[in-house]
Amino acid sequence: MRGEGFFVFLARITESPDRADLLKSVNKMAKSKSGIQKYQAPPRGKPEPVRDGATVSGARALMESLKAQGTEVVFGVPGGVMIPAYDVLYDEGGLSHILVGHEQGGAHMADGFARVTGKVGVCFATSGPGATNLVTGIANAMMDSIPMVAVTGQVRTTAIGKDAFQEADITGITMPITKHNYLVTESSQIPRVIAEAFYIARTGRPGPVLVDVPMDVALNKMQYHTVPDVKMRSYNPQTAVNLDGVEEAARLIAEATRGVIYVGGGAINSGAWKEVRELARRTNFPVTTTLLAKGAFDETDPLSLGMLGMHGTAYANYAVRDCDLLINIGARFDDRVTGKIDAWAVGAKSIHIDIDPAEIGKVYIPDVALVGDCREALEALLSCVNERPRTEWNDQIDQWKQDFPLWYAADQDEVILPQMVCDELWKATKGEAIMATGVGQHQMWAAQFYKCRHPRTFVTSGGLGTMGFGLPSAIGAAVGAPDRTVWCIDGDGSFMMTNQELAPARQHKIPVKVAILNNQCLGMVRQWQTMFWDHRLSAIDLSHQPDFVKLAEAYGAVGLRAEKPSEVRGVIEKAMEVNDRPVIVDFRVARHENCLPMIPAGQTVEQMILDRPRKSIG
Amino acid sequence: MPKVASKIGSIGQQHTITVLVENRPGVLARVAGLFARRGYNVDSLAVSITDDPTISRMTVVASGDEQTLDQISKQLTKLIDVIRVADYTDAPMMERELALIKVDADTTKRGEVMQLVDIFRAKIIDISETTFTIEVTGDVEKINAIERMLEPYGIREMVRTGRIALIRGARTAIQT
Structure with a gap:
């Protein structure tokens, strides 16, 4: 059971006063029947708790400050200038550390952890290459507004700017991809900087914050003081809703005959799902979610339109085309949602709710803007919205759903269709699992066929579209939600970018289950080249990939394979039985399957390519 | 009102934007980087500390249409x-x-240049055998005008601080 996993084990180790006993127990566990090597924590001392005003090293203050912010687990890789921090970790009782294979993986784990828990994810990296390896993970969190604190080591303050060994100007590098960042120059700043970093990361529109700590700042002694509350004159995230617009918004709702509720990641961040459901119930307006908002509204609800946009459902896109009122709750009119913006929702009035004032009018100018926390704004709005009956609009939506459902050829005997795997995973987990994804065709199929029922259960890279996000984010999600089943629908291309993270997953007995929809190519690029580039398939072939079953076994994970549709259900069941190590399932799927429906980039719903009839399968 | 926000780089009115920032290392890079990566046009940027040493003041002159300027703010x-x-x-x-304008001013031109300097209530702050260096303060039009008038004499080198601005009356930037 995951509940009996490494947290409990770590706690036991830190409590044990006797090192000899401890080592015995570690050895005993290492030789247990399962053959799985248990997590072998080093023998640890018992640190005195740091009292307010005590003189400690900067590194010790760093760890204490992280704990004061509620940090329980850190994903990272040590290195020269991070040794002071890791030395504190050696004695540390309250903070678990997961040694990851690559810093990008650590950042994605912190990201996945944050997405399922709503807490701030924390990752560590050393200076120079360690820090630059975080860049993709940080940019990913920035694009999707995920709260994260990244702590990096830096060369000594006296060596900064001298091109010292493993020096990189990481605050300069991450300036455009963090919500804010810090270069700490005095040890005494550490408690305040860490408190501010968490405050900035989790409030307002959340985002990643990087804290760069030079070696000497970590080594120097300072007086530790707790930071009771953070006040910054230059940062006051607006949470109070500007109420002027509420009545106007309610009037638009009352006057509308064809409303659509368009929900984005902001609704998840603010925990507004009850309010979204209530607004839908009361107005009978259908609800479509962006990729990031999957789960903010139960996709099995009759009012759900599923995802909208480029690979969204036809009925969601038709509904947006024909609506006369669009209620945007925490979404940002991304180009993958709107296509050609000048031709999107042309006849509609619009209400835009967002906590970030800069999102209002950035892409699309609403008739009414409510700037503030989505949940508070909806609460205010609901107080003046009346019940509305079902109308012809609902009938029209139902008709579209009937005429243009998501579809795949379920009657295939020979070749597994990727959609079928997503569908079967949905049936096997009843939509109750946490589902992570990589980026590509498989991600879109997962979004289409894995109907999310709960918020914070769909973990995917939206804005940045980061291939390789799947496995590490699933691991982070599993650490954050140890009692949940965590699956990852991955592509073979995506999986190969970060599969080294199987090592920490196995070390910590994290039973993530990866379903690789293996079409032996970079499927989405192949699809574009096929559809828009005259079948000139350039650099998409991945048929020289490793044997994923053997690869899984090499890592000490379980490797399974399905090659025929009849085998799909069986391997999913087998994978579900494993609860003490990662599982990789290699689904050999149709190579030339295209992900449809599709609105080609920059075009309109009128150019939507539907998923029937199809020319070739397999 | 158009539904769709304007394209980046669209031309429009010039705006004078005052930005009060924490006086910390890197803050100029943050502001400059924002303009660069979001594709906003900056015509001038002047930065200095203020009466409060923890606060720096930037005066940014940027151009674009109303929506672009709203986004910049x-x-x-x-x-x-x-x-x-x-x-x-x-x-x-x-x-x-x-x-500061370094202009050709040999013995044949000195009288005329000095007259221009007088008219603009500017100052000559350095002199050599062949040049004057002129200091002039004023609004943009005045600087442009003296530049235009001095051009025929031969401007060797010129530097401008960029625009700075205060609101009239007792109000301050914090209160606007």
């Missing part, structure tokens, strides 16, 4: 180190710029 406000953004364009304000 909002995006600037989002920067954590930015305390206050105030667009002075529609407010009664005083704008000044200072220029």
